[in-house]
Amino acid sequence: MTKIKICGITSLEDALDACKAGADALGFNFSNKSPRVITPERAREIIRNLPPFVQSAGIFVEHSPEEIEAICRHSGLQIAQLHSDRYSAEQARSITVAKVIKVFHPDKDFSVEQVRLFAENSGINTFLFDAYRPNMVGGTGERIDASLATRIFDQLGNSCYAILAGGLNEKNVGEAIRQTNPYGVDTASGVEKEPGIKDSAKIKSFIRAVQKALL
Numbered sequence: 001m002t003k004i005k006i007c008g009i010t011s012l013e014d015a016l017d018a019c020k021a022g023a024d025a026l027g028f029n030f031s032n033k034s035p036r037v038i039t040p041e042r043a044r045e046i047i048r049n050l051p052p053f054v055q056s057a058g059i060f061v062e063h064s065p066e067e068i069e070a071i072c073r074h075s076g077l078q079i080a081q082l083h084s085d086r087y088s089a090e091q092a093r094s095i096t097v098a099k100v101i102k103v104f105h106p107d108k109d110f111s112v113e114q115v116r117l118f119a120e121n122s123g124i125n126t127f128l129f130d131a132y133r134p135n136m137v138g139g140t141g142e143r144i145d146a147s148l149a150t151r152i153f154d155q156l157g158n159s160c161y162a163i164l165a166g167g168l169n170e171k172n173v174g175e176a177i178r179q180t181n182p183y184g185v186d187t188a189s190g191v192e193k194e195p196g197i198k199d200s201a202k203i204k205s206f207i208r209a210v211q212k213a214l215l
Contacts, residue, residue, distance in 0.1 A: 002177055002182060002184060003185075004025070004184065005025040005026070005163070005184060006023045006026055006191060008188035009027060010038050011046070012045070018203050019050060022207045022211070023054065023203070023207065024054065025079070027058075027081065027186070029058075030058055031060065036195055043056075044074060044075040048076060057079035058072060059083055060080060068095055072097045072098040079099045080099070082100060102127050104127060104130070106144065108145070108148060112152055115156060125161055126161040128186060129152060129166070142167045143168070144164070153179075153181065163182055164182040164185050165187070170190070170206045170208075174213035185210060190206060
């Protein structure tokens with residue numbers, strides 16, 4: 001069963017809409033560069049009102065490992081998603097209060113050996129692949145080239161938990177799942193009215209499309 005994460009949550013209403021529709025996890029973006037940025041205090045308020053069995057993930061770009069741990073503790077986050085190349089395997093390994101997901105933004109020359117090496121040196125077994133765009137990290141609305149995504153996921157096989165992101169919406173997520181067979185899929189802009197403001201109907205349609213792809 002492909003896991004579903006709805007990212008860029010900024011309100012309790014959107015969070016609960018996603019949970020009721022069947023999301024497995026919600027993402028909260030703490031990067032000041034993001035139009036979906038949320039404060040640790042606001043994230044905590046939302047997370048404490050989530051139903052059981054829904055995971056919460058923090059998206060981090062500029063923060064140090066120490067700051068990430070502090071925010072995870074304060075907000076009640078179970079997952080720390082590291083979106084910047086600045087995070088080394090050693091830094092990722094030092095984060096112990098939350099499950100760590102390392103994000104890669106592959107270009108056409110990307111080698112999965114980078115993933116294998118990071119996994120070996122960090123002990124991390126979960127990776128997210130998002131569209132590559134210079135100077136932007138997530139929420140771009142752009143997709144990874146289909147052939148590139150297929151190659152990456154095929155080569156990784158069952159060696160790790162691989163999550164697909166980048167421009168996914170109700171119209172393309174089904175085909176993306178059939179091509180890559182990911183552990184999970186992640187969307188932000190694909191279910192929004194505008195950055196940070198979700199569309200309940202789009203969330204439901206996205207999750208139905210994921211479920212239909214698995215039949």
